[in-house]
Amino acid sequence: MTNQEGQAASFDGRIDAFRDDLLTWYDRDKRELPWRGIDDPYKTWVSEIMLQQTQVATVIDYYHRWLERFPTVEALAGADREQVMELWAGLGYYRRARFLHESATMVVDEFDGELPTTFDELQKLKGVGPYTAGAIASIAFGQSVPVVDGNVERVISRLQEIGGDPKSTANQKVYWALAEELVDPERPGDFNQAMMELGATICTPSSPSCMLCPVREHCHGFRAGHPEDFPGVASRARQKPVDVATCVLWRSASGGREYLTLQRPADGLLGGLWEFPTVETDGAAANADPMTDYLSGLDLDEVPDSRELGQLVHHFSHIRMTITAESREVHADAAIQSGDRAHRWVDEVALEDLPMSAAMRKVHVLFEQD
Numbered sequence: 552m553t554n555q556e557g558q559a560a561s562f563d564g565r566i567d568a569f570r571d572d573l574l575t576w577y578d579r580d581k582r583e584l585p586w587r588g589i590d591d592p593y594k595t596w597v598s599e600i601m602l603q604q605t606q607v608a609t610v611i612d613y614y615h616r617w618l619e620r621f622p623t624v625e626a627l628a629g630a631d632r633e634q635v636m637e638l639w640a641g642l643g644y645y646r647r648a649r650f651l652h653e654s655a656t657m658v659v660d661e662f663d664g665e666l667p668t669t670f671d672e673l674q675k676l677k678g679v680g681p682y683t684a685g686a687i688a689s690i691a692f693g694q695s696v697p698v699v700d701g702n703v704e705r706v707i708s709r710l711q712e713i714g715g716d717p718k719s720t721a722n723q724k725v726y727w728a729l730a731e732e733l734v735d736p737e738r739p740g741d742f743n744q745a746m747m748e749l750g751a752t753i754c755t756p757s758s759p760s761c762m763l764c765p766v767r768e769h770c771h772g773f774r775a776g777h778p779e780d781f782p783g784v785a786s787r788a789r790q791k792p793v794d795v796a797t798c799v800l801w802r803s804a805s806g807g808r809e810y811l812t813l814q815r816p817a818d819g820l821l822g823g824l825w826e827f828p829t830v831e832t833d834g835a836a837a838n839a840d841p842m843t844d845y846l847s848g849l850d851l852d853e854v855p856d857s858r859e860l861g862q863l864v865h866h867f868s869h870i871r872m873t874i875t876a877e878s879r880e881v882h883a884d885a886a887i888q889s890g891d892r893a894h895r896w897v898d899e900v901a902l903e904d905l906p907m908s909a910a911m912r913k914v915h916v917l918f919e920q921d
């Protein structure tokens with residue numbers, strides 16, 4: 552019965568049995584996670600934002616540290632941007648931290664410190680789209696709304712043998728419609744978490760454990776004997792290639808080395824994070840040296856020669872960045888003018904604490920290995 556992209560059969564009157572089978576399994580076998588069984592919408596919100604694009608195992612520590620420092624939405628709203636970014640450093644997709652912080656201020660100023668309670672209103676918060684709104688509305692407020700993430704897409708595709716690109720508009724419509732039909736109005740939060748849990752632990756991308764699956768008897772993909780064929784292959788969004796040069800610029804100090812770091816503008820890629828001097832080199836003439844030009848513009852009295860550290864590639868969701876890394880040592884009392892960008896000379900210890908991207912950490916490793 553393989554369905555074409557954008558088409559699906561109905562659940563042929565077996566929805567109650569499906570919900571029962573899934574929830575019985577979930578009640579018995581669900582993983583104990585720190586954000587489960589809590590009665591605090593702020594904590595559910597934080598966990599759902601952290602879980603966007605990040606594995607559960609990675610999120611757990613960050614979640615605990617975050618709530619220790621910002622136990623309430625008021626505490627988060629009252630923090631300064633740098634504290635927030637510092638705590639997020641290493642979790643990736645930094646816009647999420649910025650949006651959480653900005654939305655916390657909005658909740659305090661416009662919603663009297665209470666998170667909005669409905670699917671539609673939640674989407675007024677920055678960084679909260681239909682998926683996150685559905686998760687918060689159903690888990691924290693018991694609203695009967697669906698949630699569709701990558702795990703749910705896979706489970707539904709296999710249950711109903713839905714082929715084609717899971718991210719296509721046609722398939723997304725089908726997933727949301729079926730998820731809406733399936734969600735249990737009595738226990739929407741548990742039902743949505745159970746669907747995601749099933750995809751994460753049993754209905755995995757390759758080799759699903761069908762013999763352990765609580766909804767096996769509802770699954771057309773299993774019956775047909777080839778559930779792994781669903782969903783189809785996603786057409787990969789092309790990542791834009793970007794070439795940059797990064798320079799570990801350092802000077803000797805009494806306690807060791809000090810590194811020059813600059814803060815990125817608040818908006819845009821890696822907004823507000825700190826970095827070693829970095830310039831885009833795309834389109835530069837073959838004999839040009841954009842890094843030397845850039846450092847000359849910082850008013851260093853002397854721009855020393857560079858030492859090559861190597862090249863590395865870092866992937867962002869929509870960008871494939873190739874970083875050509877180098878180092879330069881300047882004299883001990885070197886100073887710079889960085890215009891409207893904040894800059895700091897930091898020692899090894901301060902560097903560790905500075906909110907920096909994973910890409911910059913990799914450059915620092917190259918420098919240490921040199």
Ligand code: SF4
Nearest residue numbers: 754761764770773778
């Ligand atoms: Fe996934 Fe297999 Fe369960 Fe079907 S039976 S939902 S393919 S684990």
